[in-house]
Every structure is written in structure tokens, then in C-alpha cells.
Amino acid sequence: MSFLTDPVGVSHFLLVGAVMFVCGVVCMATKRNGLGVLMGIELVLNGANINFVAFGSKYLRSESLGLDGQLIALFVIVLAAAEAAVALAIALNFYNNHATIDVDRADELKG
Amino acid sequence: MATQIDDQRIIEFDVRTDEMLVNMGPQHPSTHGVLRLVLRTDGEIVSEVTPHLGYLHRCAEKIGENLTPRQWIPYTDRMDYLAGMNMNLGWALCVEKLLQHDLSEKAKHLRVIICEMGRIASHLVGMGAYGLDLGTFSPFLYAFRERERILDLFEEVCGARLTYSYITPGGATADLPKGWLQKCEQFLDQFQPIIAEYHALLTTNAIFIKRTCDIGVLTPEMAIDFGCTGPVLRGSGVDYDLRRDGEERYTEMYDGYAFEVICQKDGHYPKDHQYPAVPKDAVLGDCWHRFYVRMLEVIQSMDLVRQAMDRYSVASGDWGVPIKLATKLPPGDVYLETEAPRGQMGFYLVSNGGNIPWRVRARSSSFCNLSVCPEICKGVPIADIPAIVGSLDIVMGEIDR
């Protein structure tokens, strides 16, 4: 059980990030609900963020990325917020025009 | 009732959401009893209001066809249960009109004292409950503190605190007890300075002004068209008060009294220099004006009570002995309206010559006042619905009868 009892390293974080990333991708692929897809994107971004923070952490590895990891994670968070706002606005607009947020039905171009 | 799409206020709200049908009431904290309003809302904006009545219907008119006029007095108490005395008066005057029964001077002044006190008590509840509608609890208890003292006085007069059955066809059930006038005087002296407190808590409160000014504006034409009366009508700037403009049988009670109808004329209320100024956001006919008219009427009623007490103590005649329980009514029909606290309370009495009426009809002021609600509640936010309904100051007992 050395894998579990050892002090955690970057790899452990990467694994968590990978799981979240995959969950996000699957979520994006399978959900028909526009907001569900949006949540998948959030998961994907978050999975990536874990990697950045893990690589940036001096605690996990002496040769770390340093502050760059945290800074990029910050940018990702902020941009994700912006992206969510726009996506939500699109979803609302779509809902207003089509009375649904089922993405499979969003196949016509004029709204 | 179709929704008015071209209402500017609906279009302005531009994030469209789902429409909802919401039941406000009959069990709801701010519907003054058991009123049920069905709201069609779009988010927070109400596009249509449909009142549903009848949850407190007690067949008062049908009962009136089976009782003699004096026996029906307790049923009038239960119509506007916040102003029982004024309800009694309306019916008593109506019966007296049919009987062509005239009262002594003293009895008339007694009625003025009692009814104006009843008006004060009723407006106090109206004021406190309006505070509740806007989300502040304290004015309610402040109002009840004074109302309780009026009820104490009423209790001494007739033994009851809510349903008095005191004023009766022919006069009243009893004379004022000894020393009552002094107590009443004491109360008025103590009450006078407290009104400033109410003005501080509500009338001039910045949030109160924000919540009531320019909300639920009722134009004078609309008010008359919908039969709105009382403070609701006068809040729209219509100079009409049955105490001055009513039938002679009623106005003779107030003969020689000095009072002015409370309504805004040429941008001014009577003696408005004594009271807080009208805020500049206020529009004639909005909730604030309706509330303000009530507040001023309290002061006016106090003045009237003082005048009436002076006259009563020197007046001649008896206090008004009630007619016999089963007095025969002459055939015919009479209609008489009085100025109750909530508006014009009308009673219609048809007799075919027996000692019980053939038909009794009560025209209630709140009923007509409420009927304007769907008109002025279009396109307002949900939060304004209690503000508007509260400013109409309805009592469901009177609406449903």
C-alpha cells in the first residue's frame, strides 16, 4: 500500500486532474442539456487547473513551476467565469427563442 | 381579462423567463384576511391579477331578510369588524330613514363622538397593517397601543371591544357612562403628540416613501368609474366626503362642525403646514397619498371628537332610546350611505310592511375599492402587490359579507 500511504506527489494530483478532465469530457459529450454541457466544460477546466497548481507547488516537488502555475490557474478561473457568463447568456437567449435548452435541437442557424 | 401587452412596464423587463400562475392567498400574510389573488407573473413582474373572493361569505343579506332591523345590528358589526361602530351607524340611519324617525341633538353628538373614535381606531389598524405589508412590524404594535385605549373606552360604553352593537335604530343602547368624557379627553391629549411618532416611522421614512410613492397610481376618473370611495377616492384628489356631501339625514349630524374634507386641492392638503410635507416623488393617487389621507383623517377625527364632546355636554334631549325590537316597518325602500372609515358604506332596505325587511342589501366600500385592484396592479413587481392592496385598506369581512 505504498501508493496510498506515501506522502502525495505531483502524480497523485495529476491523477485527480485526469479523472476530473475525463468526467468533464464525458459530460460534454453525453449531456443534451446546454447547461449540462457548460458544467462539463467547467470540470475540464478544473481538471487542468489541478495540474497547474500541482506543478506549481513547491510543497510537492522542489523543482516546481513556482508562481507561474498558480498564476495560470488564476487566469483559467477568471476566464472560466467569463466563459460561463457568455455561455449562460447564449443559453438564455436560445431558450427565449426555442423554449428549450436541448442542444440536439440547436441545429438551425437563424435564431 | 386579457393582459395588456402594450403596457410599457412589461416590455421594459427584458430577460424573459417562464410565466407562472401564483396563488397569493387565501392563506397569505398580507392579504388582510382571506383574499385570494391569482397572479400571472413573469419573473418578478405581475402581468395580471385576478382577485377571488368569498372565503368569508356569511350570507349577511339573506340573514337580514329573516331578522328585524334591530336584530340585524350585530351582523353589521361583523362586516367591517375593525370599525363596528360606523357599520352600526349606517344601518341605524337607514332604518331611521325608513321610519322617518328623528333624533335629539344629544343623540346626534353622541353618535359623532363614537363614530369618529371608531374612525381613529380603524385608521390606526389600517396604518399598522400597512407597515406590516411593507415589512416593518413595529408600527403595527405602536398603532395597537393606542387602539387598545380606544377599545377600553368603547368597552366602558357598551361592554364589547370588537363587535359593539352599540348604535341602534333610534339612538344607542345606552348613554355614555359618567366620567367617560374626561377619559376620552385624556386619551386625546395623550394621543395628539404620538402622531408625530407614526409620521417618523412611516410617513416620512425614506424607505417607506420609496416603496409607496408613484406606486399604484389611481387617477380620479378611474377611482370614480370603479366606485372607489373614502380615503382611496380622496387620495386621488377628489373632494368628496359624505359627512359634508351626503344625505341630509347623515350630514345634519355634522351640522355646525368645523371640518374640511381631507384631499389635495391645488397641490395642498388642508392645514398641511402642520404635517410632514408631501415628498416630491409622490404622485396624486398613489399609495403614499392614500396612506397620508388616512393619517390626516385621524387628526381631523380627533378634532371632530373634541367638538362633539363640547356640544354633547351642553346639548338637550335624551341620548336616543332604541326603537322597539319588532317595530313595524312602513312599506317602501330606502337607501342610505354613510362615510365609514374605508369609504361609503351603503345600506338598502326594502320593506313590504312587515316587521322584518323584505330585502336587505349592503353596499360595501372595500368591495368597490378592491375591484380597482386588477387595473392598477398590472405590470408591477410582486412586492408592490401587498403595497397596493394594503393601501386600499380592505377588510374581507366587509367584502364578502
Added chain:
Amino acid sequence: MAGGDGLLSKLKSKFGDQIVGANLEAIDPWIEISPDALVEVSRFVRDDAALKLEMLNCITAVDWLEVDPKKAAKAGFEPHLEMVYHLSSISKRHTLVLKVKLPRWKDGVEGEAPECPSVSSVWSTADWHERETYDLSGVIFTGHPNLRRILCPEDWVGYPLRKDYQMPLEYHGIRGR
């Protein structure tokens, strides 16, 4: 009463036979008009410069029926329904009473409510008052925008203020009598 005798002759000259009767000696003098002319007369008394009866105070239906067959003969009236409109003018400060006589049942068929033209287009007050009259006294107001019961439940049977009204034995499992 608004205008006194002058009003009656004025109305008579304008509406002729439609003014069926009047009683100017009663405590509240009234003018009776035929149902067909109700809306025109209403609009006239509201808009006439001398009358200006812009407020409708009350609408009442009085059911004239002597239920007791022994007394019916000497009751002194035929069974009928009487609509009473109390009007008043805020600007002129006078009042007027209009009456309209209706049959108790439409075409004499028991249970078929009689019809009366609605004045809700003249005074908005009439909207709810007519609904109440329909609900309790059973008069159908033609031209009313929303004639539903107002005080009783929507599925109530009968018109409670009719003299021959029988309380139902049972309403949704609630015992009536």
C-alpha cells in the same frame, strides 16, 4: 333626486315609452325604465351635463315572490324581479334611483335566469356588482365581460337570495341542512 320633475319629463321626451314608470313621492324617488333602454339611459344620465351621474353606488336585485301560497293572493304584487340602480354624482352632489323590472325566470321556465343588459361598459363598478347579483340573485347580464360567480364557489347550485331558494342538502360532502 337629480333634476326633480324636470328630469322625468326630459327622460320621457328622449326615451318615450322606455320610461315605464316613476314614483317621485317616495323617500327615495325612483324612475322605472324598461330593460331594453337601460344602457342608453345609463349612458345618458352619466354624460348629460346637468346630471353627470358618474358614480354607480350599488346594484340590487329584489326578488318579489310570496312563497306562502296562502298570502300570495293578497300580497299585492305579481312575482317579479326588480333591479335597483343607485347612482350619484360627485360633481353635482345629487343622486338618482333607477329601477328595472325583470321576470323571475326567463320565458317563465323555472331555473332559467332572466336576462338584463349589463351596464359595466358605462360604470366599471357594475362589473363586480353584476357578478354578485348574478351569483346571489340569478340575473344574467348580457354583454358582461366576465360573468362568473363571485362570492359563492363556481360550482354552487342555485341563487341564494331568491325567495324560493332551497339550501342544498349536501355540498362536496359537507352537510347543508
Added chain:
Amino acid sequence: MAEFINSFLFPDQPDHWIGVLITALIHVVMIINVIAVGALVFIWMERKVSGRIQDRLGPTRVGGKFGWLQTLADGLKLVAKEDITPGQADSFLFKLAPYLSFTASFCAFIALPFASGYSWSSGWAAREVNTGVFFVLAVLGLEVFGVILAGYASGSKWSLFGGMREAAQVVSYEVPLGLCVIIPVMLAGSMNLVTIGDMQEGLFTNWFLFHDPFTFCVFWVYFTCAMASVNRAPFDLAEAESELVAGFHTEYSGLRWSIFFMAEYGSMFLVSALAAILFFGGWNGPFPVFATLASALGWEAWPTTGLLGYVAGLAGVANILFKGVVGVTVMIWVRWTLPRLRIDQVITMCWKYCVPIAAVCFAGALFWQYNNIWFLNSLHPARSRAEVRENWSVNELQLLTPSALHEVGESDMAKGIENEAGGQI
């Protein structure tokens, strides 16, 4: 503390998890006490204060003359009540929502220090977080989820209205609240609550409230926004009993309902305590009693260890509790005096008034700080404060241009950062 426990259990492993767990449990119990007992006291207080405001007595019977135990009796009643889940509700989320609210309110207490300066912890906080201010605000913002989910999951339209209003309101008010909080953070040059509190040591003129006119102004904005973000009247739109029956908790009963209340009172105290730390000197009283005493005794400073240090810490806790309670009392006072605003007025107030005022105050405070307009505060320079201020201004200079790097010299810079950091841990 964890090391202390582990020194008995695992002498060779100072960071073994069992010691940490025991420490955590102790902290949890203490914080729960703060919230639960706090809620008991505050609900009782609300009734007494509102009673006084409304010319009545409030509770008088249960537990003696003042009705001390009224809330406890009510609590027992609530526990005994039937716990109803409406048929229309999403029962999983419905049951979970109150706990979510409570958890958020509770978690925020983790980083809240009650005093500073005792040996085994630099601040009397369950866990001192370096970005304390930020953490508290962030976690407190999560409370809204409980409310929104309760509103949604109840399956009632009134609840849904409450939830939507709460969402709109809290999202809006987080902006001015953050802006207001940034000003003391900027003055202190640190997000650590312990540092911010310590910097206001000394006479009450050292409190950030009196630092400059802008901080004085921004405190009122902060307090307004704080009231709005914890849903207190006149901003209690989410429950607005005259409009929405009871808003988001219309369908709740019994214990779950009371958990919402505990969360509400918990966060009320939290924002008040935060205000105390950010603007009112935190655990420092208006007069530096201990420092004066120390100098009278001829000591260099009041000890931070041993019994004496503990006594000073306790005095600090009493101080901050008092300030927090005063804040809560003011909220109660406001609630029972003012009518409720309308939702659009609440949002307007946020974006049209609170945000611009806070922004202007931020710029003003920045200007004041940057130009060293020390005015009042230089009269009573505090020890720790002067040090940190020095560092701050060094950093500030260096911030201007990358080329300034070389002018100032690298070692100074590094030292500045280290001082700031090292001083607090």
C-alpha cells in the same frame, strides 16, 4: 496544538493525522459552540430588543425573569416537531439544503481569529489562513447555495421566488462587499486577519475606521452590504414574509428550519466580527490596557506566553465578542425599525450607490496611503504597525516599474516580503 498532542501519541511523527484529527475535533466543537450558543443568545436578544423597540417585554417566563431559556425551549419544540417534506419537493436537495447553508456559515468561522498573540498559535483561530479575509468572504458566499437549493427543491413557487431573489442579491452584493474589504487589506498590506487586527493595536485612533475619511465612509457601505449579503432586513428579500409567505423556507419545519436560522445568526455574527477586525481594531480595546500595564511594570511588552499571555488573549476574545454582539444588535435594531426594500431597489442600491461609493473610497484611501497623509494616526504610532507600514511603502515603490528593481536592490525587496510573511506565522 497538533504537535502537542502528537508529542504524547507519536513522538517521532509530529504531523501524524490522529493528532491533527483530535485538534480539529476540538476546534469544531468550539466553533459549533460559538454558532449554536451564539444563535441561542442572538435569538433571545432579538426578541428582547424588538420587544423594547415595540413597547413590550418580550419573553419573560422561561428560565427566570428575563426569559433566558426561551430560545432553548423553542429549540426543544422545534426538535420535537414533525419534519415535513412536501410531495412536490426534490427530497434529496430539500433535506440537504439547510446543512449546506450551515456548513458554509460554519466553515467561515474556521479562519476567523478571536485574538492574537498566544504562544501555540499566532492567532486564536481554528486555522489561521494567510488569505483569511478572502477565505471568509468566499466561504460565506457559499451560504447562498443552501438558500437557492432550498428555494428550488421545495417545489413551491414562493420558495422559488425567494431563491431567485437570493441569487440575484448575493451575486450583486459580493462585488461592493469585496471592494469594501479590500481597503483595510490594502492599508494592512496583508490578507491575514491576524495581521490586520494586530496592526490596529494601541489607542482607538489606530483603528482603520479612523484611519482616514474614506475608511470611515466605507465602513458604512461595508455594513450595509454585509446586512444585504446575510439577508437581514431591510434586505431580507429572500424570505420577505409579506410578499413571499416565507420565501425560501416556506416549506421547512422543525429542525431543518432552525438550522437555517442558526446559519443566519452565525453569519450575522461573522460579518459583525469581520467588521470588528477590519475596522474596529478586532481584539484590541479602545485603550491599550495591557501595553500600558506592561510599561508601568517596566516590562518591554506584555508576554505572549504563559498565564499572562493567556489572560491578554481572553481579554481579546471578550473584546471581539463584544464588538460582534454590538454589530448584531445594530442589525436587529435596523430590522425592527425599517420597512423592506423592493428587489429592484435593493439591486439598484447595490450597483448605483454601494459599488461607486466603495470604488471612490478605494481610490481615496489609496491616494491617502500613497501620499502618506498620516494626519491622525501618526500621533499614536503602534509598534507592529510602524514596521509593517515601512515594508509596505518599500514594496509600493518597487511596484512601480520593473526597472525600479535594480534601483532599490534585490535584497531589500526580499527582506520586505519576508518580514511581512515571517512576522505573522
Added chain:
Amino acid sequence: MNWHTLLFYLFALMSCGFAIAVVASSNVVRMAFFLIVSLASTAGLFFLAGAHFVGAMQIMIYVGGTLVLLIFGVMLTAHAAFVSMVTKSSDWVLAAVFGGALLGLLALTAFSVEDWRVARGDQAAVTSSEGEFASSIGQALMGMRVDRLSEGNSQLEAGMSGYLLPFEIIAIHLLVVLIGAAYLARTKRRVGSVTEGVQ
């Protein structure tokens, strides 16, 4: 096992578990709730990795801001029919196959480098002095890399100028996005649409 490891597994389990729950659930509101828990646990992981500021930021903006917006959107559009949309089982199979393959690949990569796998020995010394302070992050955003000062020389000076430009770009971007989103969400109401819904 020290407490860092314990907490790591706790948070990792929670964030992964709830991420899976997000995928598995078909009710939008529940998905949003699971996402909240998952992201909040991730914030816990950030705290464990010593990134306090990023952790608090994650809670504040991601969980607090974005998800409130998201739930708000769900409630605005939550007509009973759209709250849960069931996915076809064939989609599930496809997603599981590709997702599993991707996960395997990523996991292999994660544990492939020796340096990543082995944790640093002297952790306790690191956490308390480095990387926890927001001021260095703030200074980096303002164009100063204080953590790189020790390695400062003329070649690295460009790299030490920090993130001022990206920071400004993002600031402008946020503003544009805010205005754009507000504009996008507006709809000019068509006449007659008020009554068409419920009846």
C-alpha cells in the same frame, strides 16, 4: 500517514466522486449541486498544495460566482421538462469507452515520471514559508516576479516582468464579456408572448 496525505485522499475522493456524480446525474439542478461540491473539494486540494490564494479564488469566483450564475440560469429555464434530459444508452457506451481510454492514457502519463511520483521529503519546511502569500501573486500580476529575484540577470529580466500584460488583457476581456453577456441575454419581447405560455 500524515494529515496532508489523509486530507488529500479525502478531498481527492470527494472531487472525483462528485465529478462522476455530475456525469451520472440527469437532473440539472442536482448536477449543479454535485459540481459545487466537486469544485469546493478541488479548492481544498489547492489549499493542500499550498496555493491558498488560488483556493480561496476558486471558492469565491468559481463556486460562488459561476455556479450561482449557473443555478440562476437553471432556475430561469427550469421548465419541468428540461430539468432532466436522459441520455441515450448508446451514447453512454461510446462515452465510457473513449473516456476510459483517455483516463488510462492520462493516468499512465501521470505516473510515468519518477520526479513527479516521489514527494519531496522536507515538506513541513516548505509550506510555512513559501507560496502561500498573496502579495507575491499580486506583485506578479503587477509586473514583478519577487520569487525570481534571486535568479535575476539580464537574460531572465524579460521573464521577470511578470504578468502585467495578460492581466490587463484579461481585465479588458472581462469587461467586454460582461457587457456582451448582458446584451446577449436581452430579448425584445414579441407582442403577444405574455399570454401564449400558460394557456
